[in-house]
Amino acid sequence: MRRVWLQLHLWLGIGLAILLVPVSLSGAALVWHDHLDMLIHPGRYAATADASLPPSQLVQRAASALDPGFQIVAVRMPESEGRPAMVTAREPRRGEAGGRPRILTVALDPPTGRVLDVFEFRNSLVGVLHRFHENLTVPEYSGRAIVGWSGVAMLALSLTGLYLWWPRNAGFRRGLRWRRGPTLSLNLHHLFGFWISLPLAVVSATGIYLGFPQQARSMLTSVAPMTPQQRGAFAAPLMRQTQLDADRAAAIAAGAITGSQVAAVFMPTQQTQLWRVQLRDPQSDALSTVMVEDGSGALRVVTPLTGDRVASWIRWIHEGSHSGLLWQMLVFACGLLPTLFTATGVLIWLRSRDARRRQSEFPAVPAAAE
Numbered sequence: 176m177r178r179v180w181l182q183l184h185l186w187l188g189i190g191l192a193i194l195l196v197p198v199s200l201s202g203a204a205l206v207w208h209d210h211l212d213m214l215i216h217p218g219r220y221a222a223t224a225d226a227s228l229p230p231s232q233l234v235q236r237a238a239s240a241l242d243p244g245f246q247i248v249a250v251r252m253p254e255s256e257g258r259p260a261m262v263t264a265r266e267p268r269r270g271e272a273g274g275r276p277r278i279l280t281v282a283l284d285p286p287t288g289r290v291l292d293v294f295e296f297r298n299s300l301v302g303v304l305h306r307f308h309e310n311l312t313v314p315e316y317s318g319r320a321i322v323g324w325s326g327v328a329m330l331a332l333s334l335t336g337l338y339l340w341w342p343r344n345a346g347f348r349r350g351l352r353w354r355r356g357p358t359l360s361l362n363l364h365h366l367f368g369f370w371i372s373l374p375l376a377v378v379s380a381t382g383i384y385l386g387f388p389q390q391a392r393s394m395l396t397s398v399a400p401m402t403p404q405q406r407g408a409f410a411a412p413l414m415r416q417t418q419l420d421a422d423r424a425a426a427i428a429a430g431a432i433t434g435s436q437v438a439a440v441f442m443p444t445q446q447t448q449l450w451r452v453q454l455r456d457p458q459s460d461a462l463s464t465v466m467v468e469d470g471s472g473a474l475r476v477v478t479p480l481t482g483d484r485v486a487s488w489i490r491w492i493h494e495g496s497h498s499g500l501l502w503q504m505l506v507f508a509c510g511l512l513p514t515l516f517t518a519t520g521v522l523i524w525l526r527s528r529d530a531r532r533r534q535s536e537f538p539a540v541p542a543a544a545e
Contacts, residue, residue: 177339184335185524187328192517194325195332201308202378203510205301206495206503212301219282219292222259227252227285230421230440236288237262237281245279246413250421251439253285260285265410276410309385323386329513330379336516337372340365358526360519371512374505381493392486401482411444417469419450428452428465431474438462443469 188195204211213220227233230250238247245264253260259282266276282291296302303312310318355365384391395401419427425437428450435454443450450467464477479487491497495506 177343180335180338184332184339185520187332187335188517188520189524191325191328192521194321195329196514196517198308198311198322198325199329199510199513201304201510202382203507204304205308206507206510208301208304212299215300216292216294219294220257220259221291222253222257222284222286224286225253225256227260228288230425230437232288233260233262233283233285234421236283236290237264240281240290240293241279247442248278248413249439249441252437254438259283259291319386319388323383326379326382326386330376330383332516333372333376333379336368337376340369340372358522360522364516364519364523367512368516371505371508375509375512378493378506378509381489384489385493395482395485399482399485400480401486402477402480411446414443414445414448414469417443419467419469419472421450423472424450424467424469425452427467427472427474429454431465431476432456432463435463 228236230252233250234247237250238245241264244267246267247262248265249263251261251263262281262283264279264281266278277295278297279293280296281293283289284291297306306312309322311321312318351369353362353366355362392401392404421440421442425440429435429437429452432454434457436457437452438455439453441451441453448469450469452465452467454463454465455461456463466475466477468474492502493506495503
């Protein structure tokens, strides 16, 4: 069985390296996606103060920076000190020949409403990394499913690697030693492979869930209740005239949870006629959602079901978010180390091939009888 697992580990690692390495590296970069975007576009985050204009004024300032025809979909208030407010706008839906409608984001200085940047997130470096990591930028060619199967391969590599790491003729402690073999590549492969194997298995398993969202959701729904999906909610036509504005809807929602702060306001659609307001708890940074009816101002606090919470935890575990700095560093290492494993694994394989070739050319001479 050890030979079987060794061959599986070898051919999965070498055969799929051209896919696993870039997917892993993009995931490592996305652990710090906000910091990466701030590094590339510092002007986009040049907020001057913590105080912010109300949502309706931010919407007006953003609309003035957009071409006619763009519809404001959502306004996100500053996430933390020194962060801009973000207003998302959608271009009217195009025909089949015109392709998908553009979605633009306007970054605003919260206290002044000054436009800091107007950009299309999906075409930015961070946006391309997100699309590549999620679906290889080819969703029309089953890119998401391919990434999901790469997660299956990575899970198999991490578990078979842990099995192969285990010393055959000695105890557990011997396996923790640095010198497991005569070469640097072998020792690096064994040492880092052991310490990252379980975190890598967890990240890979959660990646499988995200790679097959419909199948995974059906499986999770069978054991835990989940809120029904609303298909096409973001692309649904917006209400042309509303009785409430963003400020009033935000104020009604904030009154439902004492001490909360408005995090985002989503415009009502013709389908639901509901304002969706996200509120942030300043202490825990947790988000709550409140639905406000445009006509009557009646509100409903959305309580996540058990399955919804589990799905959120799975995404947070995979992304390294909401989990503390230690887990972020581990997820980052899970993205970097497959490149090291590929390089050292290829060296180990080449040396073993060379050793077998020399052995076949120069077979050992039997010892002479006494």
